[in-house]
Amino acid sequence: MDFQTEFKPITVQPQLIEGKSFDMINEEIGEHPFTEEQYPVVQRIIHASADFELGKSVVFHPDAVRAGVYAIRKGRKIVADVQMIQGGINKPRIEKFGGSVHVYISDPDVMEEAKRLDTTRAIISMRKAVREIEGGIYAIGNAPTALLELIRLIKEGEAKPDLVVGMPVGFVSAAESKEELAKLDIPFITNIGRKGGSPVTVAAINALSIMAEQV
């Protein structure tokens, strides 16, 4: 029996699936506040979440998209709060420009320090990232405490990220951490409310890296 010929609907080809999804998003999104430059990021966030409410809750600093695309083209390092984000980011596109993705949350020194201070590994991992990396793109999709710590480090003048994509999900401090990020006058992409997460954070980074490839 030949499964191959029997089971092959038209939407099986990966490119067709993505194109069809994007058409559906364009048809269904209705009115939205996003510029032409911002829209591809939102589109990919909706694609990753199937959630228009989440997509429409995205907020951009006016410089965010240009700063992000520029930083990727310059091969600036990307710091992720958790491995799931590192796993989801399209590495060949980042590496093409000399970039790389870094996660510190499972480093032995970070784990030890967090235990010693009775705090989250996420917080300590941000402190380490700021020590290790100059500038950089921060992709925080999981830990509100990571985002709050990064905001503190920015306010203290210790961190000067090229872009912060901050979309942690959750009930405790997630919405609040994003509100704090949106008050900063630095390039950021965030969203309003409790929703968010690794896949939408990854989607934003991947959208920017696709834009970085286009001239």
Added chain:
Amino acid sequence: MDFQTEFKPITVQPQLIEGKSFDMINEEIGEHPFTEEQYPVVQRIIHASADFELGKSVVFHPDAVRAGVYAIRKGRKIVADVQMIQGGINKPRIEKFGGSVHVYISDPDVMEEAKRLDTTRAIISMRKAVREIEGGIYAIGNAPTALLELIRLIKEGEAKPDLVVGMPVGFVSAAESKEELAKLDIPFITNIGRKGGSPVTVAAINALSIMAEQV
């Protein structure tokens, strides 16, 4: 300057954050159709997504939770459709029972075969999983084509999973694939609609593995 003492709100401790989130979910969820046995799975899905609508869209086969807990305790293998799920599953808890998590989507033979047949790697990875593993728990959070292929293999009698957690997200075939899963009389956990994804699929598996630990 001592950052540690200055910046340490009460909710910084990981266990406290989770406990507080679960209390908030219990307070806000309102009426729901889930049994006592199913509720911890739904609770963790809401925790991972901050989305009550998604949580309440979860559908269980009546045997699903018991079958899943039993399979984890027996150390049955877990097959994930994508690396992000493998990354998110709490491995020490699975390994304690002798289990392990497997992803085939980036295997060279899977990639070659998908190219040759002009189909998705997800489909081919399911065919490989069924050849390699007897029974097993399938955790599909990304690729509707993987879930549709697994359903076909189950119907053909070629796959006999211990449990299928099928919660792919997306616009093309995601909702349809989950409807098909819900028609099967095998242990499954799925949800209605387009929403879903890796984090909620991971949440379901982790909830079951926590239950497996409890006597």
